[in-house]
Amino acid sequence: MRWEEDRSSVKGEPDVSFQRRAAQALAVTGAVTLAVSGPAVAAAADSSTWAETSTGAVSVMSVAQPTPSVTWAAGAKVVTPDDGTVAFTPTLYERDLGKGGTWRQLPLAGADAWNSRINDIATNPDGSAFFVGDQGAGDQGVLVGRYAAGSWKLTADRTLPAGTVSGSLLSVSSVSGQDAWAVGQGYTRDTFAQVPVVQHWDGRQWRSVRIPGSDDWGLYQVDEVAPDDVWVAGTDYATGQSLAVHWDGQRWKRTATPAFPDSSVLFDIAARTPSDVWAVGWSRDTDKQRPAGLALHWNGTSWAQVPLPAGTFALQALTLRPRGGLAVVGGNDDAAVGLAWSPAAGWSSLGLPENDPQLPLGVSSVVSSGAHLTVGAWHYVSSDGGDSFASGAVLTR
Template identity: 30%
Template structure:
């Protein structure tokens, strides 16, 4: 199996799939006519650049950061460089690009912050045997902090991060691990037999440590992690191949355990994001495939401390890729079943209602990836494309609940 095939197809591949559509005006963005009652959306005036944004956070009352990666050509391959933009919300001035850690390369897949003096960026391991070079913000500069990979790993990365405190940070992802190498007796390429496994790392204030996890399937990975406190941490993902089913792990302050597969209502299913509001109030979103030809429908599930409940979804709601907490539930973002438009939902109780996310028009497509909230403020990160350009442009849309 190629490096990270299943994980990258769903997540990083889905980020690449943001590269569709046309130009985005850096001003007010109208909701479709059918959503006239929905709150208006506005687009951040970000620096231009061939960039995908994979998350955002508000580290204090007046600051917003958004991060991702810039794309460029390196010979015959696509190269990635980490990008972080910052804005003082008290000003109408431009966003500025922060200087990331010296020597930092590759993608930023997720970010988290406990304050404007303590924040994290996580991404991928660039080469065989390398650690994941996370970045930590101390209030002045970003510094590289290596997170160990499993022995004999070919590749891997961290796709989600959540910070409980400065000495209690969790990150989740995947690793491709070599089981054995079989030399070709005729001198050809060595055959590699490998598997993929979920990965959770913990920062204790001094270093990252890889933690032991219950094995789920022959091949599986984690896509997101969320903590309501030091004794309530949740990680979600999926199995691959014949075991393409949602994975849910929980940490109770002592050890990680696996929960039974929730009733996801399809042939296959996966969780792409999780929001832990407490041990008895956890939300997970992703996609479920109804048949072999299905490209995916939205999957929204809630844990009440005893069992999972699957919520109804709009008929055209495709895979959900991001979720964030609200006072009475969550907001979630994804793409329609036909992949032609993005959408955003507010979920409260058992009801999911549209937030009137801007619809695709002639020459413009809005492609959300992740969503964050702070009070009533909602920020959706992703990308859009200008017709005729090879690479995407950064997109950060905001509204209020």
């Protein structure tokens, strides 16, 4: 599985790619005691059956649930012009159990004018929602969608740090239509050095925010629990180690995460309380090692590594499940990885389907509603020259 989603270049600028992951809110109710040492094993796969819906040329990047009966699946239609480049058209699907439960594509006025993915969606109790995407050519800005009064409006955020090109907002999180955060990265126009991007929505406009000391950081995920409780996760390029940074309404503070001999990264972070935070990604002990799955838990004071079943590879995303549980998804070169965790039973396999050995499954995102799960996915063709996108999919059960 390729852990990067290629992005077509702006004319006159080099090709770039961004690692991305999608996130959904995670809440763990009550006090949870975690075993942080000793071997971990995964129980047999859950007996529930997965249903797969093909999205054709649309690669699904993010899934979200604005209500218990409505699910959104967002990403981009992959377009391959005659010149051999790859372009994207932002695309959004909806499934409403109250209207038959079939997936339908939602209209996005103006989407054809954007060469962008929808990288992440955030929903709010007040019925509002946001999605974020990629930077367009020239002064087009970064694609941002805002949902209000039953419809989506596509807008452009033009407030990225001066001189930023080929930027992407990879994650968005919000508590209402008046307060949202988004993170990602771009490059400087002159030197093509990486630029971390942090954006804040105050109900009227997006503003660029700088986290002190973040010049060499890659930012992949944000989770806003409250206006004075915001987490950002990613990697520190200077050290090769993962990072988790917290905003308390007054200042940003980096919290120490476990260090590994070679490198590590966090792709998803989510929290419900100041003493109940989860993060997932991967780690390596040697340069040539395949990325090993990484799960961390914050107890309000420090991060602890939570053992995963032997052989678990890189993890991309996590979501809340009932009774204090969670689900995580990721993958390796051979198969997608899906695991459920509960305080009582530990880890068990989600039994993600591999229906066609010629078209392996990749997964990007997961969201839970009660006992039901939705996973954003795609199929790809693997060859000696690398992996290439074949078709998108949404998995439900």
